[in-house]
Amino acid sequence: MPLIKSISDLRNKANEISDLAHKSNEPIFITRNGEGDMVVMSMAHYSNLQLKIDLFNKLAVAQSQRAAGDKGRPLSVVMKNLRKQINEAA
Numbered sequence: 249m250p251l252i253k254s255i256s257d258l259r260n261k262a263n264e265i266s267d268l269a270h271k272s273n274e275p276i277f278i279t280r281n282g283e284g285d286m287v288v289m290s291m292a293h294y295s296n297l298q299l300k301i302d303l304f305n306k307l308a309v310a311q312s313q314r315a316a317g318d319k320g321r322p323l324s325v326v327m328k329n330l331r332k333q334i335n336e337a338a
């Protein structure tokens with residue numbers, strides 16, 4: 249169920265809404281005059297959304313490359329490169 253608060257609650261109870269955003273880890277929809285106006289969320293939730301968007305963008309690129317006929321690299325080559333990077337970082 250979406251969390252919905254009025255803009256007057258945001259103004260008068262900002263600390264409570266902040267606590268709610270952190271505890272629920274969900275966006276809180278703010279209304280003005282009964283209409284949707286904005287969304288408030290914790291920084292952690294926002295960061296997670298940004299990571300998901302980045303992943304979806306990478307998946308979209310991979311899908312378009314595959315559709316264009318790109319065969320990619322064999323798993324053995326990928327694993328060899330990963331091991332090399334890990335060993336160089338250590």
